[in-house]
Amino acid sequence: MPTLTFYSTDAGNGECYRNGTSWSNSRSGAGTGHGHGAGASDTIGGSYNNGSNSKYTYRGFFPFNITGIPAGATITSAVFSVYIDTIVGSPSLGLILTTQADVAILANTDYSALTLDTPPEGATRVSASLNQYNDFTLNATGLLWLPTPGTDAYVKLGTREARDIDNGLDDTNTYANGRFNDYAGTNYDPKLVITYTPFVASSSKFFSFFN
Amino acid sequence: MNIITINANSFLKGFSLSDYYNNGGFSPKSLGFEIDRGDYLGSLLPGRSLLDKSTNLSGNVVASVKYYKAGSGFVYYLITDSGKVFLTNNTDPINPTHTLLDTITGKTFSTRSSIYSYKNGIYISSDNDIYYDDSTFSIKDKTWWTTTKGKSALVTGVPHKIFEFDGKMYVTNGNKLVSWDGTTANESAFTLPTGWIITDVICDSENIYISATYQTNSQDYNSITKIYVWNSFTTITWQKEINIFTPPITAMVKANDSIYFFSGGNMYLLNGFYDSVVWLRKCSSPTFNQVIYYNGIIYFLEAYGLGAYNTRFKTFSHPILTSNNLYSINVALSDYFDLFSDSAKMYRCIYSTATTPTFYSNWEDLQNGKVRKIIICFNGALPTNSQYTLDLFDETNTSVYHRVISRTTDGAVNTVTLQNISHPSPINLAQLALTFNSATNLGIRFIKIFYEPSEIYASK
Numbered sequence: 248m249p250t251l252t253f254y255s256t257d258a259g260n261g262e263c264y265r266n267g268t269s270w271s272n273s274r275s276g277a278g279t280g281h282g283h284g285a286g287a288s289d290t291i292g293g294s295y296n297n298g299s300n301s302k303y304t305y306r307g308f309f310p311f312n313i314t315g316i317p318a319g320a321t322i323t324s325a326v327f328s329v330y331i332d333t334i335v336g337s338p339s340l341g342l343i344l345t346t347q348a349d350v351a352i353l354a355n356t357d358y359s360a361l362t363l364d365t366p367p368e369g370a371t372r373v374s375a376s377l378n379q380y381n382d383f384t385l386n387a388t389g390l391l392w393l394p395t396p397g398t399d400a401y402v403k404l405g406t407r408e409a410r411d412i413d414n415g416l417d418d419t420n421t422y423a424n425g426r427f428n429d430y431a432g433t434n435y436d437p438k439l440v441i442t443y444t445p446f447v448a449s450s451s452k453f454f455s456f457f458n
Numbered sequence: 459m460n461i462i463t464i465n466a467n468s469f470l471k472g473f474s475l476s477d478y479y480n481n482g483g484f485s486p487k488s489l490g491f492e493i494d495r496g497d498y499l500g501s502l503l504p505g506r507s508l509l510d511k512s513t514n515l516s517g518n519v520v521a522s523v524k525y526y527k528a529g530s531g532f533v534y535y536l537i538t539d540s541g542k543v544f545l546t547n548n549t550d551p552i553n554p555t556h557t558l559l560d561t562i563t564g565k566t567f568s569t570r571s572s573i574y575s576y577k578n579g580i581y582i583s584s585d586n587d588i589y590y591d592d593s594t595f596s597i598k599d600k601t602w603w604t605t606t607k608g609k610s611a612l613v614t615g616v617p618h619k620i621f622e623f624d625g626k627m628y629v630t631n632g633n634k635l636v637s638w639d640g641t642t643a644n645e646s647a648f649t650l651p652t653g654w655i656i657t658d659v660i661c662d663s664e665n666i667y668i669s670a671t672y673q674t675n676s677q678d679y680n681s682i683t684k685i686y687v688w689n690s691f692t693t694i695t696w697q698k699e700i701n702i703f704t705p706p707i708t709a710m711v712k713a714n715d716s717i718y719f720f721s722g723g724n725m726y727l728l729n730g731f732y733d734s735v736v737w738l739r740k741c742s743s744p745t746f747n748q749v750i751y752y753n754g755i756i757y758f759l760e761a762y763g764l765g766a767y768n769t770r771f772k773t774f775s776h777p778i779l780t781s782n783n784l785y786s787i788n789v790a791l792s793d794y795f796d797l798f799s800d801s802a803k804m805y806r807c808i809y810s811t812a813t814t815p816t817f818y819s820n821w822e823d824l825q826n827g828k829v830r831k832i833i834i835c836f837n838g839a840l841p842t843n844s845q846y847t848l849d850l851f852d853e854t855n856t857s858v859y860h861r862v863i864s865r866t867t868d869g870a871v872n873t874v875t876l877q878n879i880s881h882p883s884p885i886n887l888a889q890l891a892l893t894f895n896s897a898t899n900l901g902i903r904f905i906k907i908f909y910e911p912s913e914i915y916a917s918k
Binding site: 262264280282286287288289290295296297301303305333335337419420422424 | 507509551552553808809898
């Protein structure tokens with residue numbers, strides 16, 4: 248089956264974070280900062296306790312343009328991969344769908360452009376592994392997020408740490424840093440590998456009729 | 459059955475003075491443990507992660523200063539041994555960024571240089587001058603002291619610590635303090651007799667404490683070292699001088715009405731009431747950029763990482779274990795430290811376990827006895843992937859009992875009891891070693907060693 252690899256190369260990929268006076272405050276509301284990991288990695292999910300009035304929650308944003316899959320094709324599987332180079336604690340990461348406003352510009356407001364509580368998850372959660380690509384194999388929910396083949400459209404994936412998804416953040420520093428497309432070189436870019444079955448016209452049945 | 463208990467009381471006693479003198483809670487070989495961390499005070503915690511936050515940093519940071527910058531919150535200004543001035547933005551505390559602001563050429567910077575914020579300006583002392591910027595880094599005056607202020611070059615080869623007292627900025631300069639109040643530069647604000655060299659300065663609300671040594675023979679234990687107490691209202695006299703019979707003082711800290719100082723590879727306490735000097739422990743000779751005082755604990759750079767002296771419990775420990783060649787230290791926020799090392803590195807030390815240190819108990823006298831049981835109580839149920847290696851050494855330093863403790867072999871338990879311990883020969887002296895093999899390991903609440911002295915088991 249044909250496979251296509253897409254990279255999240257738009258400037259809309261990166262981290263968004265929010266700091267607040269409590270974990271509840273940190274978790275909900277617009278972000279207070281964002282970054283693209285220029286020359287370094289940024290945080291794709293987790294939390295950081297920076298003092299009593301400074302609780303940080305981080306989320307990752309990965310828009311993919313998946314133009315190129317022929318119209319009529321059937322996507323049979325998809326794997327989203329992000330290269331993780333820093334782990335603190337034992338972060339478990341979930342794959343979610345975001346509604347970030349502009350795939351070309353990440354903004355603080357994108358932090359909350361998602362379903363905060365009990366969001367649909369597009370893959371089984373992944374325990375972060377260091378210095379390697381971490382793969383999220385899209386489940387049925389995740390596959391439904393992908394645009395219809397043949398259209399020029401984006402899927403806006405996101406990552407959150409399990410305690411953020413489950414509303415269970417605490418003072419334990421737990422997070423993972425991943426490499427975005429601004430990281431030096433091209434060997435570590437976030438990627439989405441899609442396998443599909445090309446559309447097969449029913450012509451064979453047509454001709455078989457005459458045979 | 460006799461019991462040796464190693465618990466919070468032991469941990470908070472800190473290091474024994476040596477492996478041969480059990481006056482503390484455990485052996486000073488136990489590098490990489492924190493015994494006085496916030497909510498876990500009294501439990502034995504393995505050391506912290508050193509997270510590399512060095513991207514875009516070049517040169518080894520010899521001094522740093524924290525500064526509150528409007529719109530950015532707290533930032534660092536850093537000076538490296540190659541004269542590079544960096545701004546470290548901590549808006550994103552997991553991923554701080556370093557921006558090169560200026561490169562000062564033709565000057566020498568070391569851990570006896572200073573970088574300081576005074577009246578919204580940034581001042582940096584080199585070997586012979588003072589750099590100034592108004593913190594916008596549009597001025598970048600590399601010879602501010604000698605050219606702009608028209609003053610004599612600073613004395614080379616001596617510490618140039620910048621500090622502030624009673625609204626005025628001072629810089630140590632050989633036998634003098636030079637000063638700047640925002641209007642007037644004075645190159646003789648305070649003067650000791652010729653031949654004295656000021657090595658460090660600390661202040662409280664009333665006085666400046668000036669450590670100085672006559673000449674600079676750092677290895678001469680008969681050198682003349684004094685601490686001068688000066689109230690800043692005189693210029694060539696001082697209010698008090700205290701004789702300190704040690705080599706030059708490289709760094710001082712004032713805490714709990716006492717002065718702690720480092721000199722000749724030792725740490726001392728100067729009792730302020732009696733002016734008596736008390737030797738505390740052999741350690742390193744950190745400069746003033748290599749010592750911080752935070753929440754009652756003096757942290758100082760030494761071999762294999764960071765040493766600590768808790769002024770409340772009067773105990774030494776070594777909370778951070780690293781083989782990096784450390785240059786300087788500062789406090790980030792929330793009890794986190796930033797360590798600057800060679801290879802142009804900045805490491806942020808947060809509450810997360812990464813090191814795999816080994817805890818060594820004191821050498822215990824087992825009275826030619828045999829160990830029957832060991833109980834270890836952890837801070838919680840053993841988490842997944844946790845693993846410890848326990849060894850019991852006899853007086854010949856031979857491991858007579860070895861056991862790996864893990865979640866896999868022992869389950870998700872809070873307490874592990876090791877029974878049926880056997881070793882071929884009775885033990886006179888025993889030392890327990892417990893290696894923390896995994897970053898997921900929990901701290902320890904207590905260890906109990908049950909043993910039978912020889913008379914007891916012989917009678918059986």
